[in-house]
Amino acid sequence: DQQVKQNSPSLSVQEGRISILNCDYTNSMFDYFLWYKKYPAEGPTFLISISSIKDKNEDGRFTVFLNKSAKHLSLHIVPSQPGDSAVYFCAASEGNKLTFGGGTRVLVKP
Amino acid sequence: NAGVTQTPKFQVLKTGQSMTLQCAQDMNHEYMSWYRQDPGMGLRLIHYSVGAGITDQGEVPNGYNVSRSTTEDFPLRLLSAAPSQTSVYFCASSLPSGAGELFFGEGSRLTVL
Numbered sequence: 001d002q003q004v005k006q007n008s009p010s011l012s013v014q015e016g017r018i019s020i021l022n023c024d025y026t027n028s029m030f031d032y033f034l035w036y037k038k039y040p041a042e043g044p045t046f047l048i049s050i051s052s053i054k055d056k057n058e059d060g061r062f063t064v065f066l067n068k069s070a071k072h073l074s075l076h077i078v079p080s081q082p083g084d085s086a087v088y089f090c091a092a093s094e095g096n097k098l099t100f101g102g103g104t105r106v107l108v109k110p
Numbered sequence: 111n112a113g114v115t116q117t118p119k120f121q122v123l124k125t126g127q128s129m130t131l132q133c134a135q136d137m138n139h140e141y142m143s144w145y146r147q148d149p150g151m152g153l154r155l156i157h158y159s160v161g162a163g164i165t166d167q168g169e170v171p172n173g174y175n176v177s178r179s180t181t182e183d184f185p186l187r188l189l190s191a192a193p194s195q196t197s198v199y200f201c202a203s204s205l206p207s208g209a210g211e212l213f214f215g216e217g218s219r220l221t222v223l
Contacts, residue, residue, distance in 0.1 A: 049210065
């Protein structure tokens with residue numbers, strides 16, 4: 001029973017447009033939510049996070065939104081660039097233990 | 111600036127063989143963990159350690175063994191490899207007070223025939 005789910009396995013977007021990645025969770029005890037980016041043959045790298053007590057966090061082109069009542073978070077990338085093409089993992093933490101979603105493969109077309 | 115280093119990067123085993131995946135970090139991180147990545151399932155936690163001499167099980171610990179004798183090293187042992195253990199394995203580390211921000215190695219791809 002997956003506690004963190006990414007229901008869209010893939011997403012294709014035009015360069016310059018917005019990419020929206022979604023993630024749902026079931027465990028109310030998670031204290032942080034994070035997004036990781038992964039290129040082929042590399043380890044995941046941390047992208048952005050949000051505390052469970054906040055509803056928005058922004059870092060440059062990346063914004064994460066948290067809706068606790070719906071147990072839903074999303075990652076917005078604006079504007080999307082070809083270098084953003086990667087697999088994105090949503091994760092939720094209890095301390096240092098992370099539970100990951102299945103990932104969304106993003107393709108940004110020039 | 112090595113970060114988290116995993117060896118080997120690739121390995122092929124026969125069913126029943128044993129092996130050890132090595133992980134070392136040079137950031138003086140107390141927390142280390144092992145994940146496996148399988149298609150559509152994201153990364154699942156195998157074992158983790160909050161410091162030297164302390165280890166605990168994650169979500170999918172069966173068939174794996176770990177030890178933590180130093181802060182730097184956290185090897186993962188496959189006791190008797192099975193085809194179901196074919197996967198990509200990632201080691202990660204972080205500060206104990208971190209909000210889940212893990213630093214990952216490049217991964218070790220294991221195939222069990």
